[in-house]
Amino acid sequence: xxxxxxxxxxxxxxxxxxxxxxxxxxxxxxxxxxxxxxxxxxxxxxxxxxxxxxxxxxxxxxxxxxxxxxxxxxxxxxxxxxxxxxxxxxxxxxxxxxxxxxxxxxxxxxxxxxxxxxxxxxxxxxxxxxxxxxxxxxxxxxxxxxxxxxxxxxxxxxxxxxxxxxxxxxxxxxxxxxxxxxxxxxxxxxxxxxxxxxxxxxxxxxxxxxxxxxxxxxxxxxxxxxxxxxxxxxxxxxxxxxxxxxxxxxxxxxxxxxxxxxxxxxxxxxxxxxxxxxxxxxxxxxxxxxxxxxxxxxxxxxxxxxxxxxxxxxxxxxxxxxxxxxxxxxxxxxxxxxxxxxxxxxxxxxxxxxxxxxxxxxxxxxxxxxxxxxxxxxxxxxxxxxxxxxxxxxxxxxxxxxxxxxxxxxxxxxxxxxxxxxxx
Ligand code: 7TS
Numbered sequence: 564x565x566x567x568x569x570x571x572x573x574x575x576x577x578x579x580x581x582x583x584x585x586x587x588x589x590x591x592x593x594x595x596x597x598x599x600x601x602x603x604x605x606x607x608x609x610x611x612x613x614x615x616x617x618x619x620x621x622x623x624x625x626x627x628x629x630x631x632x633x634x635x636x637x638x639x640x641x642x643x644x645x646x647x648x649x650x651x652x653x654x655x656x657x658x659x660x661x662x663x664x665x666x667x668x669x670x671x672x673x674x675x676x677x678x679x680x681x682x683x684x685x686x687x688x689x690x691x692x693x694x695x696x697x698x699x700x701x702x703x704x705x706x707x708x709x710x711x712x713x714x715x716x717x718x719x720x721x722x723x724x725x726x727x728x729x730x731x732x733x734x735x736x737x738x739x740x741x742x743x744x745x746x747x748x749x750x751x752x753x754x755x756x757x758x759x760x761x762x763x764x765x766x767x768x769x770x771x772x773x774x775x776x777x778x779x780x781x782x783x784x785x786x787x788x789x790x791x792x793x794x795x796x797x798x799x800x801x802x803x804x805x806x807x808x809x810x811x812x813x814x815x816x817x818x819x820x821x822x823x824x825x826x827x828x829x830x831x832x833x834x835x836x837x838x839x840x841x842x843x844x845x846x847x848x849x850x851x852x853x854x855x856x857x858x859x860x861x862x863x864x865x866x867x868x869x870x871x872x873x874x875x876x877x878x879x880x881x882x883x884x885x886x887x888x889x890x891x892x893x894x895x896x897x898x899x900x901x902x903x904x905x906x907x908x909x910x911x912x913x914x915x916x917x918x919x920x921x922x923x924x925x926x927x928x929x930x931x932x933x934x935x936x937x938x939x940x941x942x943x944x945x946x947x948x949x950x951x952x953x954x955x956x957x958x959x960x961x962x963x964x965x966x967x968x969x970x971x972x973x974x975x976x977x978x979x980x981x982x983x984x985x986x987x
Pocket of ligand 1: 612753755
């Protein structure tokens with residue numbers, strides 16, 4: 564990651580990096596003009612879900628107002644147009660993560676469903692008793708539980724790469740855990756609870772030397788970093804639309820074509836077949852054989868609009884801007900007596916987890932809410948990370964392209980209020 568120096572704009576207190584202008588970007592997101600209890604909304608819960616630009620909202624509305632039809636099955640004009648728009652969205656996702664071809668993109672409900680698809684369609688038939696699935700301590704529950712289920716189904720064993728006190732993967736341990744019984748590695752690109760950017764390229768290269776496929780959970784990376792699945796060399800990459808300013812209920816699984824082609828579907832239904840008789844069903848081609856039933860057509864088209872939007876801003880510029888904002892946030896929080904940062908990795912993105920004295924995170928979140936500030940408190944669906952640090956919960960501020968230094972100042976003031984209220 565490159566870090567670009569940011570220059571505060573005296574009129575707004577915000578920062579600009581290169582040609583990226585967060586104040587301009589804010590105008591694209593109608594919800595950001597809202598007030599909460601009379602105070603301007605400061606939305607710092609982007610890792611849970613990101614806000615939507617007007618262009619995405621308009622695209623979905625327009626779809627239902629004038630294009631709605633089922634896809635891949637009609638000769639009528641609406642169906643043909645809806646099919647074209649849906650398939651164009653697939654091509655946009657492929658371009659967004661630099662897949663070699665659109666067929667390598669399977670539309671799913673979310674990153675969660677993408678991971679379950681790989682666990683059931685790829686791993687389940689290939690795992691036997693004593694085989695191993697290798698994940699890490701940093702994973703979201705979505706990249707733990709599907710593997711526990713498939714291990715229970717097959718008698719395979721879950722192995723876990725530990726992290727150090729900064730919240731970084733212990734790479735030496737990774738090398739040792741990757742053994743002859745390892746059948747798949749599944750790792751987050753960016754940790755949702757601590758913001759650690761994992762060295763996924765290195766992780767994939769090491770696994771590849773032993774012929775082990777890798778799934779990268781990119782739910783938290785897609786809104787923050789340019790992604791190139793071919794340069795990474797991973798077999799699978801999972802993303803969620805709603806975390807990257809797109810609709811909820813849509814996500815995508817990238818799978819390398821030859822790997823997908825060799826996999827059987829785990830869900831059956833309409834659309835995923837070429838022919839059905841009671842004796843024999845012939846499955847459709849990749850990617851359709853993995854998309855059983857009517858998909859989230861409006862969601863996919865909305866995701867396509869999101870990608871067009873992000874392309875106009877440029878993810879490299881967004882990433883540089885956010886690095887500056889992350890530095891500012893880290894310094895702001897570190898300067899407040901009583902605030903303890905959890906997760907201090909050298910390579911981090913957009914997430915700051917912390918504790919405020921011995922005040923319960925839920926109390927911190929409740930008082931911040933009264934100031935119009937939205938943060939998440941709790942275990943962030945990453946309980947093993949909390950356990951690693953001997954905690955049950957943290958406060959988490961997660962940033963996005965439309966957040967500014969002045970909002971971080973509001974967070975700092977809010978935390979000082981919290982400390983005053985609790986007399987700390
Ligand atoms: N993987 C990671 C790294 C995540 O952060 C999340 C959601 C998921 C997978 C699951 O995504 P979904 O869209 O399928 O639900 N993370 C969070 C979070 O940090 N707060 O709420 C949801």
